[in-house]
Every structure is written in structure tokens, then in C-alpha cells.
Amino acid sequence: MTSTTESSSATELVAGFPFPFSDDRYRYSTNVEPAQRAVTTPAGQWGASVVDIDSEYRAELSQRAAVLAADPTRHAVLPHMVHAAWDAMVTVMRELDAAYPDQMQLRSTGTDTWLWRNGILGIEQDFRYGDPTSLPEEPLRYITSQIQEDIALLDQRNGQLFVDAGVVTFAADWSFGFDVGMSFLEIHGPVPRVRAEGVITRAHEFLKRLQPHQPYRRTNWTLTIDRRLDVSTEIYHEWGPDREHIQTVSDAEFGRRVHLRVEVQHLVRLPDSGAVMFLIRTYMLPLEQLATVEAWRERTAQVLAELPDDMADYKGIIKFRGRAAQWLRDNVPRART
Numbered sequence: 001m002t003s004t005t006e007s008s009s010a011t012e013l014v015a016g017f018p019f020p021f022s023d024d025r026y027r028y029s030t031n032v033e034p035a036q037r038a039v040t041t042p043a044g045q046w047g048a049s050v051v052d053i054d055s056e057y058r059a060e061l062s063q064r065a066a067v068l069a070a071d072p073t074r075h076a077v078l079p080h081m082v083h084a085a086w087d088a089m090v091t092v093m094r095e096l097d098a099a100y101p102d103q104m105q106l107r108s109t110g111t112d113t114w115l116w117r118n119g120i121l122g123i124e125q126d127f128r129y130g131d132p133t134s135l136p137e138e139p140l141r142y143i144t145s146q147i148q149e150d151i152a153l154l155d156q157r158n159g160q161l162f163v164d165a166g167v168v169t170f171a172a173d174w175s176f177g178f179d180v181g182m183s184f185l186e187i188h189g190p191v192p193r194v195r196a197e198g199v200i201t202r203a204h205e206f207l208k209r210l211q212p213h214q215p216y217r218r219t220n221w222t223l224t225i226d227r228r229l230d231v232s233t234e235i236y237h238e239w240g241p242d243r244e245h246i247q248t249v250s251d252a253e254f255g256r257r258v259h260l261r262v263e264v265q266h267l268v269r270l271p272d273s274g275a276v277m278f279l280i281r282t283y284m285l286p287l288e289q290l291a292t293v294e295a296w297r298e299r300t301a302q303v304l305a306e307l308p309d310d311m312a313d314y315k316g317i318i319k320f321r322g323r324a325a326q327w328l329r330d331n332v333p334r335a336r337t
């Protein structure tokens with residue numbers, strides 16, 4: 001029996017879900033668009049702000065804290081990125097203040113001094129910009145303990161971008177600890193097709209020209225078994241076997257456990273440091289809820305069935321994407337729970 005709270009939260013998650021497919025066929029592209037524009041979907045809308053808080057807020061923050069406590073390599077700030085981390089923190093605070101003015105406020109209290117208030121978590125914090133003794137934690141870690149987004153910061157030097165700082169606890173099958181210090185082009189080395197098609201080199205050129213106060217966004221997607229945010233390479237042994245096991249479960253269990261996982265990624269040029277801030281916000285919807293929206297059910301079934309094998313393999317879904325497509329075809333919409 002689903003409780004009222006659970007079902008209203010499920011309804012909210014469907015209403016705010018950033019459905020990623022604009023066509024029945026999915027291919028990689030440099031799919032960037034200006035941010036802060038609401039997208040209306042058959043179920044609701046998403047995308048009005050750069051940061052997004054939903055009913056999973058507290059649950060996801062406690063998962064992030066647990067991941068960081070268990071594995072410190074999910075957080076890194078290379079020495080030359082300390083300034084960018086402060087810039088990122090204050091930029092995110094401004095975005096929170098703009099999106100949730102009743103609960104979140106950033107107020108100037110003097111030259112370089114600020115008062116930050118997060119009314120949801122009951123936080124009031126005075127701090128001095130750039131002074132680490134004025135905050136309980138390193139600034140990137142401090143602000144990622146108050147948002148659902150992961151953050152990576154990219155330094156731009158010698159015509160290239162390098163992932164030199166971040167707090168990334170919800171990576172979809174990659175390792176922040178392994179990638180930190182690598183260039184944007186190196187990081188995308190394993191992605192099939194994109195080199196030949198120029199997707200990543202175009203994205204790189206685009207990012208190098210990104211201007212402050214003109215944030216952009218893109219989406220990416222995969223399938224994840226269970227509502228598991230942390231599917232980092234480091235703990236593959238914990239979640240990898242589920243991809244085998246899921247093939248043997250009943251149809252009802254399959255629809256409950258297989259989730260369409262969508263990342264809304266924001267790209268922001270930080271105004272003081274000049275670093276690029278990459279925000280990754282992860283949304284997940286089980287197939288059984290996705291199927292309650294007819295347009296989403298049909299389109300996702302088409303995309304999954306048509307996706308070329310090399311892309312399905314790279315996404316780690318090759319063994320069960322066929323069943324997921326069939327499951328969606330077989331499950332006509334029912335009333336939303």
C-alpha cells in the first residue's frame with residue numbers, strides 16, 4: 001500500500017521530470033540550449049531555474065553526506081582552484097536565492113562579508129568571501145551539502161579545459177577521483193562515435209566561449225536499476241551485478257526497478273575566477289511511472305529499441321534495453337499513483 005506522502009512525492013517527480021527525448025531516435029549531439037527557460041511537458045514542467053529542489057532534497061543530501069564520508073576522493077579542489085570554489089559557492093547561493101526567495105537568501109553585510117540563510121535546513125551562516133576560517137567546510141563541499149546537484153569546476157588554460165575541482169557523488173558509471181586533473185577532451189575519449197562526428201570538439205569550442213550570466217544546459221540519459229544515485233565506477237561491484245540479475249525478475253519487478261535516469265547539466269561561466277561550473281542534477285523515474293504518460297511510454301520504447309548497439313553497450317544497458325522497450329510497449333498508461 002502506497003502512503004499519501006509517497007504517492008504525492010511520486011506525482012511531483014513525474015510532474016518535474018525532464019523527459020529528454022525530442023525524437024523517436026537518439027544520437028549524440030552538441031545539445032546545448034540557453035538555461036532558465038521552463039519546458040512544458042505532458043506531465044508538468046522543468047527547467048525554470050539553474051538549481052532545482054524537489055521532494056527528494058533531504059534524502060539526496062543525506063546520501064551525498066554518506067558517500068563523502070565513505071569515500072573522500074569524491075571531493076577534490078586542486079590548489080589553483082580555491083578561488084573558483086568560492087566563486088562557485090556564491091554563484092550557487094545567488095541562484096538559490098533567485099529561484100527560492102522565500103527560503104534561500106544571500107545578503108551582503110559589508111565589504112566581502114555575507115549572510116547566507118537556507119530556511120529549509122535552518123542554516124544561518126555569516127562568512128567572509130575567500131576566508132576559509134569563516135565557513136564550517138571547504139566552500140564547494142559546503143554548498144553541495146545544500147543542493148541536489150553535483151558540481152565539477154573546469155579551469156581554462158592554454159586553450160583547453162581541465163576538470164580540476166568538484167564534489168561528484170552521483171556519477172553515472174564514471175569516476176570523478178580518476179578524472180580529476182584530466183582535460184575535457186581526455187575525459188570524453190571513451191565515448192563512442194563522438195570523435196568522428198565532432199560532437200566533443202564543438203562542445204569544447206562552445207564551452208571556451210561561454211560568457212558569465214548566460215548559463216546553458218543540456219541533458220544526458222541512461223537506465224539505472226533501482227533508485228540508486230551513486231553508480232560510480234568505484235563501487236561497480238555493488239551495482240554492476242544488478243544489470244545481470246534484472247533480466248531474471250518478473251515483469252512487475254522489472255517495471256518498478258528499472259529507471260530512466262536523466263541528467264540536467266548546467267554550464268556556467270563563473271564571473272570572478274573565469275572557471276566553468278558544470279552542475280549535474282540527476283532525476284530518476286521507474287518505468288512503471290514513466291508509462292503513466294502515454295507520450296513518454298511510446299517514445300522511450302522507440303528510442304530504446306532503435307539505439308545502436310555501440311551506444312547501448314557504452315551506456316551499460318545493452319543486456320536489458322530490449323526488455324525495457326518491450327515492457328513499455330506492453331504497459332499502456334494507467335492512472336498515476
Ligand code: HEM
Nearest residue numbers: 028029030031032152163174187190191203220221278315
Ligand atoms: C556541451 C558540453 C558537453 C557535451 C556535448 C558532452 C557530451 C557527452 C556525451 C555524449 C557523453 C556520453 C554519454 C552517454 O553515452 O551516456 C558524455 C559523457 C561524459 N561527460 Fe560530457 N559532455 C559535455 C560536458 C561535460 C563536462 C563539462 C564534463 C565535466 C566533468 C563532462 C564529463 C563527462 C563524463 C565524465 C562522461 C563519462 C565519460 C566516461 O564514460 O568515462 N561532460 N559527455
